[in-house]
Amino acid sequence: MSSRPIPAPRHAAASPGRRLFLKAAGTTALAGAVGTLPYTGSTAHALTETSTDVVVIGAGYAGGTAARELAARGLRVTVLEARNRIGGRIWTDTMSGARIELGGGWLSPDHQLVAQEMQRYGLTNVGDVVPTQSLMPASNGFQALSPTDANAQLGGLFEQFYDGSQQYFAHPYDPLYRADLLQQQDQLSFTDRIAQLSMSSLDKQWLAGYFTAYTGNENNARAMTSMAQWWALGGWTMEGWEKQTAFKPAGGMTELLQKMLATPGINLQLSSPVSAVSSTSTGVQVRLTSGQVVKARTVVVATPVNVWKTIQFSPGLPAAHTAATTEGVGVSLATKLWIHLSGDVDAVYAQGTENSALPLMIPQQQLPGGGRLMIGFAGSSLNVTDKAAVQAAVRTYIPGATIVTYRAQQWGADRWSRGGWGLRRPTQLLRQLPALQQPYGRVLFAGADIASGWNGAFIEGAVETGLRAAQQAVALV
Numbered sequence: 317m318s319s320r321p322i323p324a325p326r327h328a329a330a331s332p333g334r335r336l337f338l339k340a341a342g343t344t345a346l347a348g349a350v351g352t353l354p355y356t357g358s359t360a361h362a363l364t365e366t367s368t369d370v371v372v373i374g375a376g377y378a379g380g381t382a383a384r385e386l387a388a389r390g391l392r393v394t395v396l397e398a399r400n401r402i403g404g405r406i407w408t409d410t411m412s413g414a415r416i417e418l419g420g421g422w423l424s425p426d427h428q429l430v431a432q433e434m435q436r437y438g439l440t441n442v443g444d445v446v447p448t449q450s451l452m453p454a455s456n457g458f459q460a461l462s463p464t465d466a467n468a469q470l471g472g473l474f475e476q477f478y479d480g481s482q483q484y485f486a487h488p489y490d491p492l493y494r495a496d497l498l499q500q501q502d503q504l505s506f507t508d509r510i511a512q513l514s515m516s517s518l519d520k521q522w523l524a525g526y527f528t529a530y531t532g533n534e535n536n537a538r539a540m541t542s543m544a545q546w547w548a549l550g551g552w553t554m555e556g557w558e559k560q561t562a563f564k565p566a567g568g569m570t571e572l573l574q575k576m577l578a579t580p581g582i583n584l585q586l587s588s589p590v591s592a593v594s595s596t597s598t599g600v601q602v603r604l605t606s607g608q609v610v611k612a613r614t615v616v617v618a619t620p621v622n623v624w625k626t627i628q629f630s631p632g633l634p635a636a637h638t639a640a641t642t643e644g645v646g647v648s649l650a651t652k653l654w655i656h657l658s659g660d661v662d663a664v665y666a667q668g669t670e671n672s673a674l675p676l677m678i679p680q681q682q683l684p685g686g687g688r689l690m691i692g693f694a695g696s697s698l699n700v701t702d703k704a705a706v707q708a709a710v711r712t713y714i715p716g717a718t719i720v721t722y723r724a725q726q727w728g729a730d731r732w733s734r735g736g737w738g739l740r741r742p743t744q745l746l747r748q749l750p751a752l753q754q755p756y757g758r759v760l761f762a763g764a765d766i767a768s769g770w771n772g773a774f775i776e777g778a779v780e781t782g783l784r785a786a787q788q789a790v791a792l793v
């Protein structure tokens with residue numbers, strides 16, 4: 317395994333004038349979309365059976381990267397996407413006249429593959445809103461600190477929590493480089509690791525409250541090595557950690573993916589859920605829920621790990637894949653809120669405790685029409701469909717705050733994700749990761765959940781795996 321991300325192969329940039337082949341599902345639309353491809357089936361199936369070089373299942377960043385790479389090499393690529401939009405766990409939308417990101421929203425300058433892609437298409441980043449105040453747990457309620465002081469204190473706690481990661485993740489892009497040192501460490505949940513530390517109960521509350529927003533209230537069921545790897549990838553410093561949310565793409569998180577999927581040779585079909593994949597030594601057949609079949613030389617499964625179990629694979633998935641999709645990698649309670657508060661509201665950053673209804677709140681911009689946007693991550697006790705409950709949760713941090721409107725995206729309840737960002741469970745790294753990255757005959761896998769580097773919660777990891785899957789596919793066509 318390489319200790320660095322796989323470099324992107326050279327290829328021609330997308331021609332900006334080309335239109336995407338955005339096709340709705342349905343036999344007529346599909347027949348139109350692939351009418352120029354050689355047909356290998358019988359006349360009776362003329363409208364429902366087509367062929368191409370490579371099928372990519374899923375139009376998120378992993379699928380988009382794989383498709384772009386393969387199309388740029390002159391291969392015919394059909395991308396089958398279940399939703400009526402691209403992006404998957406990236407979802408750029410609007411609320412109160414402002415652009416919002418219901419899925420991933422930030423980039424780090426350490427995300428080198430994404431930076432390379434942004435540069436390729438001439439896209440730029442902007443900085444995020446800088447908080448003026450940090451509210452952190454106190455022995456009795458909350459204490460207001462300057463963001464600098466809060467981060468310095470939190471950074472000191474992280475250094476204790478992640479102590480040893482310089483050794484067990486000595487090569488952060490190659491997480492199993494010191495697999496020997498991970499045998500014990502990878503068994504630990506966040507709760508287990510906090511219990512090992514000698515610090516005050518308030519310090520432990522700070523850590524548990526911070527991590528619960530990432531684990532979706534599952535501090536006791538997610539591997540501390542997942543985030544320890546991110547800490548290592550950021551250079552083992554608080555400064556590196558903070559960089560994870562340093563930037564936003566100026567044109568929104570979906571724009572780069574749109575550019576990738578506009579590459580000539582990609583046939584993108586939206587509203588096309590895949591129900592079955594069967595493979596032989598010579599090719600694959602991909603069946604849509606509509607009954608349509610697309611034949612290809614190979615297939616890249618670029619759906620979330622949590623979704624693999626909903627697709628019928630023949631022959632059945634290997635043991636590691638079956639275990640991963642049964643256990644799940646995507647965080648079940650990954651509910652992101654965008655909240656429009658009325659009036660003149662300070663740019664307050666707030667972190668709660670493990671039991672908070674809203675364990676994390678991050679300030680966004682003051683709106684020209686009045687009020688401020690806030691991002692929130694819900695705890696398990698919050699009923700996000702109840703506006704009064706959401707407002708009460710915000711008021712634990714900002715007394716008197718009034719919600720104008722809000723949106724809540726519950727990724728765990730989304731049938732095409734069945735979870736949010738990926739965060740491995742104890743022992744999944746050692747038991748599963750290497751196997752999940754391997755081709756299974758002509759069936760290949762991609763997705764941020766199975767990245768070597770910035771795994772789970774970063775489009776950087778999705779791009780890494782899309783590049784890998786494309787290389788694997790080239791060897792099979």
Ligand SMILES: Cc1cc2nc3c(=O)[nH]c(=O)nc-3n(C[C@H](O)[C@H](O)[C@H](O)COP(=O)(O)OP(=O)(O)OC[C@H]3O[C@@H](n4cnc5c(N)ncnc54)[C@H](O)[C@@H]3O)c2cc1C
Nearest residue numbers: 374376377378398404405420421422590763764773774775
């Ligand atoms: C709330 C939230 C916040 C996040 N914050 C950040 C952040 O700040 N920065 C960052 O970089 N990343 C962030 N992430 C993580 C990031 O969004 C993901 O890691 C990344 O988008 C995953 O890309 P992917 O291509 O692997 O999977 P996905 O984006 O999930 O794409 C998979 C695609 O497969 C499709 N699909 C599923 N089943 C089928 C089927 N049967 N047939 C056809 N298509 C199917 C899905 O519809 C989807 O489009 C966040 C994620 C969430 C949920």
